[in-house]
Amino acid sequence: xxxxRIIEHIKNALSGVEEDYTIGSIRKAIFYLSIPxxxxxxxxxxxxxxxIFFVGKLGVQAVAxxxxxxxxxxxxxxxxxxxxxxxxxxxxxRIGEKNREAASEAAFQAISICAVLAVVVxxxxxxxxKELLQLMxxxxxxxxxxxxxxxxxxxGNISIMLLFLINGVFxxxxxxxxxxxxxxxxxxxxxxxxxxxxxxxxxxxxxxxEGAAWATTIGRSIGVLYQLSVLLSGKAVINFRWEVMxxxxxxxxNILKIAIGGMGQFLIESASWIILMRIVSxxxxxxxxxxxxAIRLIIFALLxxxxxxxxxxxxxxxxxxxxxxxxxxASAWKAAHYTAVFLGSCGLIFFxxxxxxxxxxxxxxxxxxxxxxxxxxxxxxxxxxAYGMVMSQSLNGAGDTRTPTIINICVLWLFQLPLAYIxxxxxxxxxxGVFIAIAVGHSVHAVVSSWIFNKGKWKLVKx
Numbered sequence: 001x002x003x004x005r006i007i008e009h010i011k012n013a014l015s016g017v018e019e020d021y022t023i024g025s026i027r028k029a030i031f032y033l034s035i036p037x038x039x040x041x042x043x044x045x046x047x048x049x050x051x052i053f054f055v056g057k058l059g060v061q062a063v064a065x066x067x068x069x070x071x072x073x074x075x076x077x078x079x080x081x082x083x084x085x086x087x088x089x090x091x092x093x094r095i096g097e098k099n100r101e102a103a104s105e106a107a108f109q110a111i112s113i114c115a116v117l118a119v120v121v122x123x124x125x126x127x128x129x130k131e132l133l134q135l136m137x138x139x140x141x142x143x144x145x146x147x148x149x150x151x152x153x154x155x156g157n158i159s160i161m162l163l164f165l166i167n168g169v170f171x172x173x174x175x176x177x178x179x180x181x182x183x184x185x186x187x188x189x190x191x192x193x194x195x196x197x198x199x200x201x202x203x204x205x206x207x208x209x210e211g212a213a214w215a216t217t218i219g220r221s222i223g224v225l226y227q228l229s230v231l232l233s234g235k236a237v238i239n240f241r242w243e244v245m246x247x248x249x250x251x252x253x254n255i256l257k258i259a260i261g262g263m264g265q266f267l268i269e270s271a272s273w274i275i276l277m278r279i280v281s282x283x284x285x286x287x288x289x290x291x292x293x294a295i296r297l298i299i300f301a302l303l304x305x306x307x308x309x310x311x312x313x314x315x316x317x318x319x320x321x322x323x324x325x326x327x328x329x330a331s332a333w334k335a336a337h338y339t340a341v342f343l344g345s346c347g348l349i350f351f352x353x354x355x356x357x358x359x360x361x362x363x364x365x366x367x368x369x370x371x372x373x374x375x376x377x378x379x380x381x382x383x384x385x386a387y388g389m390v391m392s393q394s395l396n397g398a399g400d401t402r403t404p405t406i407i408n409i410c411v412l413w414l415f416q417l418p419l420a421y422i423x424x425x426x427x428x429x430x431x432x433g434v435f436i437a438i439a440v441g442h443s444v445h446a447v448v449s450s451w452i453f454n455k456g457k458w459k460l461v462k463x
Contacts, residue, residue, distance in 0.1 A: 010035060014177060014179055018237065021174055021315055022096055022112055022322035026331050030311055030338065033176050038307030040167070040180035045303035047187040052296045054194045056214050056361045062446045063362065065146030065279075066291035069153055071277040072132050075271035076121050076154075082263030082401075083114050084168030086260035088253045089317050089399040091172030091238065093463045096321020100237060104244040107169040109251045110259075112150050114165045118158035125154020142285065149209045156217030160225050162204035166227040168349075171310055173237040177211045186223025222304065222396070256420060258463065261401025265392075268408040275417055278437070279424050280431050287431045290370030291345070293361045294435070297371075301346035308339040309390040311404050313397030317463075320398055325459040332394035332453065339386035347382030350375040374435040381439035388446030391453040415439030 009028070013035040071417050080389035087110040087243040125132070128237030133143045163186060167179040193215035200206025207214060231240045261423040278292045312335035318326035350357070362368065367410050391402040425434025 014039075014180075017111030019174060020117075022319050022324055022327070025317075025328065026334055029315055030308070030331060030335050032312035033171075033174065033314055034335070034338070035253055036176040036180040036307075037171065038182045038205045038304045040176070041267075041303035041307045042115075043180075043183045043187045045300040049192050049300050051091040051194055051212060051216070051294060053361050054198050054211065055291075056293070057296060057298045058198070058209055059366060060285050060362070060367065061142050061145060063289040063292050064285045065142055065149055065209060065280075066212070067288055067295075068281070069146070069150045071274045072135075072150075073153065073157070074273055075267060076125075076157055077164065078266035079117055079121075079263050080164040081266045082259045082261075082432070083110055083116045083255070084119075084165045085265075085396045086110065086257075086259035086261035087165060087403060089258055089376035089397055089401075090173035090255060090314055091169055092174075092314050092317025093321040093396060093399065095173050095237065096318035098125065101244060103173060103248075104240065105248060106237050106251055107166075108240060108245050108257050109248060110169065111162065112247070113252065114161050115158065119163040121161075122155050122157050123159065125393075126151050129154065132321060133313060133380075146209060149213045152210060152213035152217060155219065156213075159217060159220035161228070162224045163220050168239055170227075170236075171314055173312060175237050176311075176314075178227075178236060182227050185226055185415050186219045186302055188219075190220055193218060202394050205453055209277075215455050217376055219245075221454040226347075229390070248271040254463070258399055258401050259321045261405050262396060265396075265401055265408055266407040268405065269412060272408075272412040272417055276434050280434055282425075283430050286364065286372055289362060289364070291359070291374065291431050291434070293358055293367065294374035294378070297350070297357060297375060300342060301350070301382075302389070305339050305343050305386060305389060306393075307343070308335045308386075308459060309393035311335055312390050313393045316394045316397035317399070318456075319338070320459065320463075325456075328394075328398070328459070332390060334393060336387050336390035336450075337393075340383050343382040343386045350379040350382075353463055360434045370431050372395045373432055377409065377432065377435040378439045381443040384443035384446040386446070387439070387450050388442055389448040391446070395449075395453060395458050398458040399461045403452060403458070404449070407445065407452065409443045411448060415444060 009031060013032045019032055021033065025301060052063065052066065055066055090106040091103045094106060099387060125430055129147040130143055133150060167182055170176065170179040194206040195201060196217050197207050197211030230236050251393065281288050310352055312332045315331035316328040319331065354375035358368045358371035377420060395404050419440065420434045420437035423429045423436055427433060
C-alpha cells in the first residue's frame with residue numbers, strides 16, 4: 001500500500017462517515033475503527049501524564065494524594081465502565097441487526113441509570129473525603145492538605161462517568177470519531193487549565209492541587225455537553241428523539257444484566273489496584289509517588305492500545321448481530337496481533353529509558369529509582385498485556401461479561417495480590433515486588449483469556 005493510499009484511509013477513518021463493518025475487509029474495518037479510538041485513548045493517556053507532571057511540581061505529598069484518590073475513584077469508574085461496556089455490547093448488536101431505534105433506546109436507558117448512580121456517589125464522596133484518604137493509608141498531613149482535591153473530584157464525578165458511558169455508546173454504534181472528538185475537547189481544555197489553575201498564571205487564581213481537580217471537572221463537563229448536543233442533533237447514528245426518550249424496563253433489565261458482570265469485572269480489577277496501592281503505601285509517600293508516576297506512564301501506553309481492543313469489541317458485537325460469528329473471531333485475533341506489536345515497541349522504550357523518563361516528573365532520586373525500576377519490570381510483560389486486553393474486551397463486546405469477571409477473580413485476586421504481598425514484605429522487595437506481581441499476573445491473565453476466547457462459547461451469547 002502506497003503512502004498516499006494510507007493517508008487517504010486515515011482521512012476517511014477520521015471523517016466520521018458511516019461504514020458497515022459487517023462486510024468487506026476485516027483489516028480495513030479494524031483500521032477505520034481503531035485509528036479514532038487510538039487517538040481518543042492517546043489524548044486520555046496524554047492528559048494522565050500531563051496532569052501528574054504539573055501535580056508533581058507541588059511535591060511528593062500532592063502526587064501521593066492523587067494516587068490515593070484515583071485508587072478509590074477506580075471503583076466509581078468501574079461502575080461507569082461496566083455500564084459503558086453493556087451499552088457498547090447492546091448498541092453494537094442492535095446496529096448489526098440494522099435496528100437503529102432500538103440502539104438509541106438502549107443508549108438512553110444506560111445514560112439515565114449512570115446519571116442517577118453518579119449523583120449518589122458524588123454526595124458520598126463529598127462528605128467522606130477525609131475518611132476515604134485515611135482508609136487508603138494517607139498520613140495525617142496528606143489527608144488534611146489533600147482532602148479538598150478529593151471532594152472536588154467526587155462532586156464532579158457525574159461528568160466523568162457520563163463521558164465514559166456516552167463514548168461507549170458512540171463506539172458501539174461504530175461512530176468512533178465522535179468519541180475521539182469528545183475526549184480531545186474535554187482533555188484539551190483540562191490540559192490547558194491545569195497549569196493556569198494550579199499555579200495561578202495570569203488572572204487565574206492559584207489553587208494548587210485543588211486547581212487540578214477543577215481543571216478535570218470543567219474539561220469533562222464541557223465534553224459531556226458536546227456529547228449531548230450530538231445525541232440531540234439527530235445527525236448521528238444514535239439520536240435522541242422523543243420516541244426513544246422513555247423509560248423501558250425490559251431494556252434496562254437487559255443493560256443491567258450485562259453491566260453487572262462488567263461492573264464486577266472492573267470492580268475486581270480496581271480493587272486489586274487499590275490493594276496494590278495500599279501495599280506500596282506501607283513503604284511511605286516516596287515509594288507511593290514513584291509507584292504512582294510509573295503506573296501513569298504504564299497507562300500512557302496502555303490507553304492507546306485500548307483503541308484496538310475497543311475496536312475488537314465493536315466488531316465482535318456488530319458481526320454477531322449480523323450473524324457472522326467467524327468474522328467476529330477473526331477480527332479479535334487480528335486486533336490482538338496489532339496491539340502486541342504496539343505495546344512491544346512501547347515496552348522497549350520504557351525498558352531502555354525508565355529512569356530518564358521518570359526524572360521528567362519528579363527529581364527526587366528515590367522516586368526516580370523506584371519508578372524507573374518499576375517501568376523496566378512491568379514492560380517485560382507488555383506483549384502479554386496486549387492479548388489479555390483484546391481477548392477480554394472481545395468477550396465483553398459479545399455480551400459475555402461474566403467470563404472475564406471470573407478470570408479477574410482467579411488471576412488478579414487469588415494469584416496476583418498474594419504474590420505482590422509476599423514479594424513486597426516477606427522478601428523485602430517493597431514496590432519492586434508489587435511491580436513484579438503486576439507483570440506476572442497480567443501475563444497469566446492474557447494466557448487464560450486467550451485460551452477461553454479460543455474455545456468460542458461467546459458466539460452463543462444472546463443480547
